[in-house]
Amino acid sequence: MINEELTQQECNLATRIGDLTYQEIRKAIDKILADLEQRKNAPALDKPHKKPELKHGKQTLKDLQKSGEGLSTVELKDPNLRELHKAMKKDGVDFAAVKDGKGQYTIFFKAKDVDTMTHALKNYTQKVVKLDKAAKPSIKQTLTDAKKQAQTLDAGRDKVKDISKGVRGR
Numbered sequence: 001m002i003n004e005e006l007t008q009q010e011c012n013l014a015t016r017i018g019d020l021t022y023q024e025i026r027k028a029i030d031k032i033l034a035d036l037e038q039r040k041n042a043p044a045l046d047k048p049h050k051k052p053e054l055k056h057g058k059q060t061l062k063d064l065q066k067s068g069e070g071l072s073t074v075e076l077k078d079p080n081l082r083e084l085h086k087a088m089k090k091d092g093v094d095f096a097a098v099k100d101g102k103g104q105y106t107i108f109f110k111a112k113d114v115d116t117m118t119h120a121l122k123n124y125t126q127k128v129v130k131l132d133k134a135a136k137p138s139i140k141q142t143l144t145d146a147k148k149q150a151q152t153l154d155a156g157r158d159k160v161k162d163i164s165k166g167v168r169g170r
Contacts, residue, residue, distance in 0.1 A: 058085050061096040064108055072109045072117060079105050080128055087124035091116050 111117040
């Protein structure tokens, strides 16, 4: 009889604990769901959405395409990339140079408007033309010219033999 009463009390206690645990879990879940609904409906004032920072100037093609604007292309053979970079930076044009083959490059551009891009390309071509005109001759060319001058000077000399230098012990 005592065993039955103890068993009965244990069962009642387990039922009450289980009921309290269920109620607490239910309250916690309801609170979490309410918080999620509140965050979903409320504007996000805590964390403003940052746009990814865009690069400017020379960059990779992938970075250039991230801006979402249309790209223009120009194919160049053996471009002077240093001068191109200077001209584009001066006018604020973003670009990417992609090597296609031996000495072949495709240049991708992105600028505020077409006039800016054409102005930058015009400045670049003017600088390249000036550099080509003022280019120094190669060392090989200078050496061949010096050899020719030495041969002409050598051919003009008279070959006079001095007997006293060539004779021994007389």
